[in-house]
Amino acid sequence: MKTPLLIFNNEGIYCKEADVYIDPWRPVDKAIITHGHADHSRWGHKKYITHHTNVPIISHRLGDINVTGKAYDESFVINNVKFSFHPAGHIIGSSQVRVEHKGEVWVFTGDYKTENDGISAPFEPIKCHTFITECTFGLPAFKWTPQQQVYAAINNWWAANKAEGNTSVLFGYSLGKAQRLLSGLNPEVGKIYTHAAIENMTNVIRLMVDFPKTHLITRDTTKKELKGNLVLAPPSAHGSPWILKMTPFVTGSASGWMAFRGARRRRAIDKGFVLSDHCDWQGLLSAIKATEATKIITTHGYTDIFSKYLREQGYDARTEKTQYEGELPDGEVKKGEEQVV
Numbered sequence: 001m002k003t004p005l006l007i008f009n010n011e012g013i014y015c016k017e018a019d020v021y022i023d024p025w026r027p028v029d030k031a032i033i034t035h036g037h038a039d040h041s042r043w044g045h046k047k048y049i050t051h052h053t054n055v056p057i058i059s060h061r062l063g064d065i066n067v068t069g070k071a072y073d074e075s076f077v078i079n080n081v082k083f084s085f086h087p088a089g090h091i092i093g094s095s096q097v098r099v100e101h102k103g104e105v106w107v108f109t110g111d112y113k114t115e116n117d118g119i120s121a122p123f124e125p126i127k128c129h130t131f132i133t134e135c136t137f138g139l140p141a142f143k144w145t146p147q148q149q150v151y152a153a154i155n156n157w158w159a160a161n162k163a164e165g166n167t168s169v170l171f172g173y174s175l176g177k178a179q180r181l182l183s184g185l186n187p188e189v190g191k192i193y194t195h196a197a198i199e200n201m202t203n204v205i206r207l208m209v210d211f212p213k214t215h216l217i218t219r220d221t222t223k224k225e226l227k228g229n230l231v232l233a234p235p236s237a238h239g240s241p242w243i244l245k246m247t248p249f250v251t252g253s254a255s256g257w258m259a260f261r262g263a264r265r266r267r268a269i270d271k272g273f274v275l276s277d278h279c280d281w282q283g284l285l286s287a288i289k290a291t292e293a294t295k296i297i298t299t300h301g302y303t304d305i306f307s308k309y310l311r312e313q314g315y316d317a318r319t320e321k322t323q324y325e326g327e328l329p330d331g332e333v334k335k336g337e338e339q340v341v
Contacts, residue, residue: 005099005106006132008320013108013132017101018081021045022108025323032083034110035094036061036175039325049076051085053208054093057175060204072121088112089123090277091176092205098126107291108132111326113276114283115147119183119209125290132297133288136278136326137256138306144256144280150273151184157252157271159189162228167249169231171238171269174198176277178232179205181254185230187212193226195233195242223247239268256280256327278327288315300324 007014012024012031020030027044034040034050036057041050043062050058052069059065070076072095075084085095090111099106105128112134116122154170161168172178174197182202185192192214194202199216215221217231226246237243238251253269256276279287284306288296296317298307303319310317 005101005104005130006108008322013322015081015099018078018083020078020081020083022097022099023110023324030078032097033058034088034097034108035091037091037111037173039323040110049083051093051095054095056204056207057093057201060201061175072124086126087121087124089114089116089120092120092179092208094120096124096126098128104129106130106132107293109134109287111136111278111324112287113279114287115144117147117180117183117277119179123287125287128291128293130295130297131288131291131293132299132320133284134278134324134326135284135298135301135303135306137276137280138284138298138302138309140281142256142259142280143282144259144276145274147180147184147275150254150275154181154184154252154254154273155186155189157273158185158230161250162190165227165248167223167226167229167231167246169233169237169243169246169249169251171233171235171251171253172198174201174234177254177275178202178234179209179211180275180277181232182211182214183209185212189230191215191229193217193221193229193231195231195237197234197236198232217245221245276327300326 011026011028013022021028022032023034023040024031029046031045032049036054041058048065048067055067055069070085072085072087075082082100084098088094088096088110090113097108107126107128112123114123158168172181178198179202194214194216250270252271254273254275258272258274294316296310296315298319299322307317307319
């Protein structure tokens, strides 16, 4: 029986022909990395290969590492196996990985979204025989509102809070979601303040994207300065002593999980905005169709439900277990997400 081009083992997704891993969750000699989130780019590998815009991001998060950057569509060969990165649209620097050997083509998406957020390279469908896809939001109930409508709702919420003398605290992961929110905020409403984890990461990405001006919250920042303005903070800040500096404040969270009734209440959030850096149901289906792949492997999210649906549509679909986390529900914090400072 022919060995699959990519296999799933205890270390991660392994290409035996090239002796290289993609987004491994345990230390390996050579790792191809799709993007900078902690569940996909972990510390401890001897050599990292990633898209060049992701190099400063993972270097910021992981420290002094041996990393090589590649451009989108740039082919590189390891032991006669051809690899290339292609836009995933998930966050800044995110990629799909195309793997080709002896006429067989596989694509691993990492995490991805099909809506163009205006700051990440837009998702690019890649034709292949086998497509490895996340399905974080792989249920028909998930249907995203166009992001410009979400941004308008956030800015209106902020303006209303300001009129009532409250500070607006908006939660989003320090890498990806925070920068996407920042790109949609209207600085004419007021000043934008940031938690240190978000400010530090945003400063890395400012070299590639033009963002509105932000102000780092320090020990000397006063409640009076914050009043009526907006604070971007990671989920780990919610309920912490750090947030008491904002009083009186109103909280908001931007997440795909806000599409579920009760999600805001479970997180003890005042306002929820449905905004995700992952595909909704139709996004997943349209992406899969565009690849023309016949074999689909689902890796994290609603894997069983989604793969069952795909089989009903005629695909050869199955699931594989990984340690990828997607976008976590109910206020859970990703492993490696910066803690409150």
